Amino acid sequence: MSAAAAEDRALPSLPFDDDALHEECGVFGVIGVTDAANFVALGLHALQHRGQEAAGIVTHDPEAGFNSARRMGYVRDNFTSHEVIRTLPGTIGIGHVRYSTSGNKGGTAMRDVQPFFGEFSMGGAAVAHNGNLTNAAQLRKELIERGSIFQSSSDTECIIHLMARSMGRTIPDRMEEALRKVEGAFSVVAMTRTKLIGVRDPLGVRPLVLGRLGDGYVLASETCALDIIGAELMREVEPGEMVVVTGEGVESHRPFRPRPSRFCIFEHVYFSRPDSILGGKSVYETRRQIGVELAKEAPVEADLVCPVPDSGTPAAIGYAAESGIPYGMGIVRNQYMGRTFIEPSEQIRNMGVRLKLNVNRALIRGKRVILVDDSVVRGTTSRKIKEMILDAGAAEVHFRIASPPTAWPCFYGVDTPERDKLLASHMSEEEMCAHLGVDSLRFISLDGLYRAVGEARGRDPERPQYCDACFSGEYPIVPADMVERGFQLKTAAE
Amino acid sequence: MSAAAAEDRALPSLPFDDDALHEECGVFGVIGVTDAANFVALGLHALQHRGQEAAGIVTHDPEAGFNSARRMGYVRDNFTSHEVIRTLPGTIGIGHVRYSTSGNKGGTAMRDVQPFFGEFSMGGAAVAHNGNLTNAAQLRKELIERGSIFQSSSDTECIIHLMARSMGRTIPDRMEEALRKVEGAFSVVAMTRTKLIGVRDPLGVRPLVLGRLGDGYVLASETCALDIIGAELMREVEPGEMVVVTGEGVESHRPFRPRPSRFCIFEHVYFSRPDSILGGKSVYETRRQIGVELAKEAPVEADLVCPVPDSGTPAAIGYAAESGIPYGMGIVRNQYMGRTFIEPSEQIRNMGVRLKLNVNRALIRGKRVILVDDSVVRGTTSRKIKEMILDAGAAEVHFRIASPPTAWPCFYGVDTPERDKLLASHMSEEEMCAHLGVDSLRFISLDGLYRAVGEARGRDPERPQYCDACFSGEYPIVPADMVERGFQLKTAAE
Amino acid sequence: MSAAAAEDRALPSLPFDDDALHEECGVFGVIGVTDAANFVALGLHALQHRGQEAAGIVTHDPEAGFNSARRMGYVRDNFTSHEVIRTLPGTIGIGHVRYSTSGNKGGTAMRDVQPFFGEFSMGGAAVAHNGNLTNAAQLRKELIERGSIFQSSSDTECIIHLMARSMGRTIPDRMEEALRKVEGAFSVVAMTRTKLIGVRDPLGVRPLVLGRLGDGYVLASETCALDIIGAELMREVEPGEMVVVTGEGVESHRPFRPRPSRFCIFEHVYFSRPDSILGGKSVYETRRQIGVELAKEAPVEADLVCPVPDSGTPAAIGYAAESGIPYGMGIVRNQYMGRTFIEPSEQIRNMGVRLKLNVNRALIRGKRVILVDDSVVRGTTSRKIKEMILDAGAAEVHFRIASPPTAWPCFYGVDTPERDKLLASHMSEEEMCAHLGVDSLRFISLDGLYRAVGEARGRDPERPQYCDACFSGEYPIVPADMVERGFQLKTAAE
């Protein structure tokens, strides 16, 4: 499409990686610490599960000015050497890990790697965000017509151009003005020469927390990134809040019209790390509780409760505890799998899931096995796992899924297939069970999921407490660009 | 020391990696399949836990002759591209993954990466081995005096030079003659233009299995490497056996004087993958059984049984099941840790275990926690984990270790610190408990371990069924080179 | 200064490379040929002497859109593999080789490598230019104030932003409008999806030629780039002309107010390749003629005329022919010198000119030697060469310089030291002779140089036929940004 696209393509993902949802980004920022880049690198390493394709760091130092480094690949492989860190001096810095852009599924180009930087008349600013702008295409078109030159296919660049065209006298003012023009889900971390800025969209779809590290402050997508550097959780940045952090402390702004929050419920199910705290709740404990609910909603006689590693493990522990059926590692994950094979040969591509998972045949043989997995997307991996389990001699295979059927794509920063690729978009639970060829298949109910995250009465259908569009098809923010391209919203009949 | 040493040094391991034992090698070979290199790469990927520093593959094709590729780093990063695989044509191939040489703890040089190749008057042969020759230094000295030129610091090269000097008329004959001169633990996989050869030392210290894949045959250190390519386990190569595999089938030779076998018991505890089968027993099930034995031998009142991931998991499941105390993931492992940070900056080095593990604070807080780990080597990691758990607010910390105290170094292919670095070499269980600062610390007994691996009566002190030198100090093969360098064998008094 | 600066720095030049003037760029474009990228790569290879630090190519293909590749280093090392060329499909393409930016003497950043690309509402365009805009800093400041985001430190980017803000309905219209706002010396090559565009500034300071290749057309800085691909020279693009080339042919526009041309006379002396044709004159023949003039103006009794390789060779041949003194290779150049040593160790840096040149001692010994060089910049290399020649036993050393004293910096696309670093800015010919310690030193006169390039009556002082600001201090275009920064123009007294 655009120039430079050929230059630095991302490595392809493995085919069987297609059958999972991927958070698209993680953000991190720190101010008031020596060698900020080191802390940013560690924070991004802790957030690596939110984006494995590329990472970027920007820092500022009064003498050296703004400096940045962007690399394809893991944080640990690219951002931990003296050689790189010493090119990033300063006591303030932000960083970003990413999976892929909404517009560029084929791979990440280096020029799309955040943070983005803009030089304004009052100085420079760097911006990174987690989420997705639902009106980015429209904004982009308008900005180009007025003479902005885009360098990337990333929607984050819209924010920079909107800031450049703002008449605001300070960078935070310009950011407020810019963000009032964008729609969608976003948790932004930004920096100027002296300020660290964090913003969450009005609904607070994506997470962002504020922490304290000695005399400095930290912003991060998840609390696990505070833990790794020994920072203390202060609070979440609130939906619709902008925090501006300087050496003097934290100022709170409210640039947007207040609205009831709609945090992404899938963060609890899958995206966030189990050792993170979301909305005051332990992710691990929520997932274990999902397993408990699932055991209550969908019991079955069996000999073994077995997680599909690694994401199904907490729910499997909960299911086993509630049901009294023994817990066991019936599937073993190859810990050296990493993100991907580089240019795998055809023979290796066809190995699929066997490269990553092996059945513990001695444990499985002759048993009635309950497999607990986090979700079913296309169903291709589920089929392969079922085959492996049966090949190993299991007597019965029962799938229990720790989320409701994923029937709708996400437009708020999660990489999902098109709607018709989602198994649940066109099959009932029974049809999926037959399609996968298992003895039983049960998803947790939407109410059961809400109970597990702490809503004792389940989902409020009038005013849902979370964004659950991927399950319910009820989109709290109109996906304007997608509708423009022809996406059909849920009708009253559905 | 020698030339070329400066050329290609291995990456340094992280400091906290020092506090674990490492299997030094894994071997794999295949004959009678199209594109053998692809299968070797997959097999080595499944054996990656046995050696992460480097890997090598040799194949033979009637037209292209012998070809090899050797790389530092993971199999998945180096041996899966078309570009590499097409340089390795042929229907026969062998491969090797390695951790480090006995003589070269500072890192692996490329020239030390197996398989080794030798051109003899009757043709070429490639050799790879898992284990350690206990008289390699003596052999090397003699061979140099007679005019052999060594290219590496690997003891495997002795085998090649002994073969070169043999008067045997076939390569298997020369290998027999060579192996009769070496002492130590070795599972060898070798190939000529037409033959795949596997040998285990007379005591069968290290594992080696034989499998069938269509019309072809496979040799591998562990059964998990058969699973990944869909091969079927035929049997283990027996202690003291040499198998010579051609298109026609498998010939069995017995080059050595028969002796009772002494398989490495630590393979059950830690080295092998939980989904492998050793001596007909599931490694996962053995480890779970160790947890059961440990719960019987060393019960304690507590609220949570928590594995130290990942190796403590099966024993923790067993301990929880036997004790009735809930099982939970109190420690979460960063799956993006990989082998190492490349040239970590000082600040990052000091992060130590926090880069790899995080405590699930919400789960741990206020609980009496039983931590189940596989072993205690230097004790440094155990101390750090204890501190993390207490910082997270645990009420009590009880360590339960799935192996007896490791008090002696291994000279049979496992990388262990010098004896005085082993905590158990100079401390009793009580002293270690005080040193680590935990509420209790208990190791499984040696008899308990033997029971868990299926010896109902425990260890036979007259004629132990396994090699357990690291626990007992009873070395079934005299470590001649080490004694020459001053190592003190266990005295009657000890 | 700006973000990303740390990412990809250029390799440092060797110290003794400081003592030469460097053309900053070469441009090339082609339309109407299969696999345009191949031709662009060859053309840039032929223009490599105009810029060795980096190169970039953009092509367009109806299906693949615009694609680009930019690399640090030589064309031959980066743009000749299948792998790169196949990422650049299309029948239209442009390219650029560069030495360094005016604003960024420390090295070239990847983001400064041309061509630059902009997406406008009517489609994309790529732009590359050879020259220097003398009001770029002012334009940049204004554009930033109005909301443009700059991605590079290159003055070429101003052109793209001016085009983006133009209300013109076609890209050539926008380019005309943009170029009417810039001042300075520029030869621009640009492309849209269907058009190849070439422009020279009103004075025509930098060269640009138009050629024919089969049914296609070519634009190039010099004719040697036509020769390498077998294209035929049609004519020069004229000063102040814009040519727009499509499948149908060449349209000529005149966007600027007509002015008398002032082509850079130093292109004849040094920058252009000797096999190129400038203004209908052979560069080689002009240089030989300079030698002839020099022999007439500054004869001396000697035994040997010796060029300082390689640029002094044609003038030395002319001097020898005119004077009757034998010509010989008294200095031999190491053809493997290349652009630079990568990170040379201190010892090697200090070797200076000996790495590149060696004296042919047997030839020099006892002789009175006339050394013919192209220019004297700082004088450091001249001193070292003189020392080498005397060490080798020369009886006398006479320097003859094929250009007048370089006393003023160039602001039109040539990388010159600050004025006070130029030896001729503060020394007379006699002082320089004493400073260098040679037996005689003579520069060609400005009139002699004009005669050699074909102006039989020499320079017209009222209305000079060429730009000779570096010799005369008479700048045909006011260097506005430099004057703003404090540069002192020549006073009437000088």
Place this chain on the structure above:
Amino acid sequence: MSAAAAEDRALPSLPFDDDALHEECGVFGVIGVTDAANFVALGLHALQHRGQEAAGIVTHDPEAGFNSARRMGYVRDNFTSHEVIRTLPGTIGIGHVRYSTSGNKGGTAMRDVQPFFGEFSMGGAAVAHNGNLTNAAQLRKELIERGSIFQSSSDTECIIHLMARSMGRTIPDRMEEALRKVEGAFSVVAMTRTKLIGVRDPLGVRPLVLGRLGDGYVLASETCALDIIGAELMREVEPGEMVVVTGEGVESHRPFRPRPSRFCIFEHVYFSRPDSILGGKSVYETRRQIGVELAKEAPVEADLVCPVPDSGTPAAIGYAAESGIPYGMGIVRNQYMGRTFIEPSEQIRNMGVRLKLNVNRALIRGKRVILVDDSVVRGTTSRKIKEMILDAGAAEVHFRIASPPTAWPCFYGVDTPERDKLLASHMSEEEMCAHLGVDSLRFISLDGLYRAVGEARGRDPERPQYCDACFSGEYPIVPADMVERGFQLKTAAE
């Protein structure tokens, strides 16, 4: 053929590079200087014309022992960074540049890159050599039969194995014994922990000089490598001499039966650098004298004497001076050509000589041109150059060749095509003239060449003063391996 061959192949040469002879190696050694590796790197840089594919350096330091580095590519790109040099500590070191092995024309493997290293019972030694052993295949076969393991396809490795098997008590003793068993042309540079050793074969076919640098000593293939580091030429190592250099000084040994010397006459014509001194004679001056002889032997009426750059230049200068016909640069060489294009695309491969050379059309047009080249090998380049010259409008083209017809391959360390690929092996001068399609073609006579190198009476047919086998077919050393493979020596009839 052998393992590891696939690992690290050399870059392919361009097709038109096939049409030249290539020296296969250059050697350098130094003792008694601080940071010897720096000097070795500089010396090898000066010898780069003797081998461009790869280079290697070994040094020894009492603390760090022997260290080595080997790289594909140019010295300046690989051996000048601090990073590499600091891995090569010590005050003694040797190095080698190479073109290709005799056995491995397809490219150089890293394992074939010299120096080679061997650990003997009395310590280690590194060996590098320039030349070719004519009985290497026989020696290799015998050594393998006795149990030596070869790691490379290089004939130098035979020397190491012969040394390993020697009963000599010192390394110089072992080297003497080894070298008495080899046949062929060799100039060896070797080192132990404390000694620098240089040897030339009994005929002294390849050059080797001894120099002095402060308190240290230097060995080098050519004097230009002394010049670059400021060392002073002491003398040539004599044919059949072994020098052993220590801190105390230089010892001279005579390991071989004395024989009349037969230095390679082609070193004067082409291989050596024009600024080197061979046998007390300036190479430049010899080549100029060849041009003078050629003008006497083969005069022709013409307008221009034009060298084929760069190697034809001195002879063209001589021809022009003797004939009185003007000298001019009718062909211009692209100085950025370098060794090769990496993986050139087909289109670029077909460009052939135009990538490297361009005709100075303005100079050539309408002229009768004498082209002076160093040699004709296959004739393919000569044809292309002739076409370029005629295309440019030359009236006549006369080739004058500065060597006699090359009709026989060299087996003494020069890479020549098989005999039937040599144009002169099956064509007379007249036939070649017709084949090339030029107006006249004349080679210097063998006697003329001898006169130019200083033999006033020409060649002594009974006892030729030089090795001129490539011209005469008279091989002073029987090429035993080649004869074994079927090479037909010259018969009495020829």
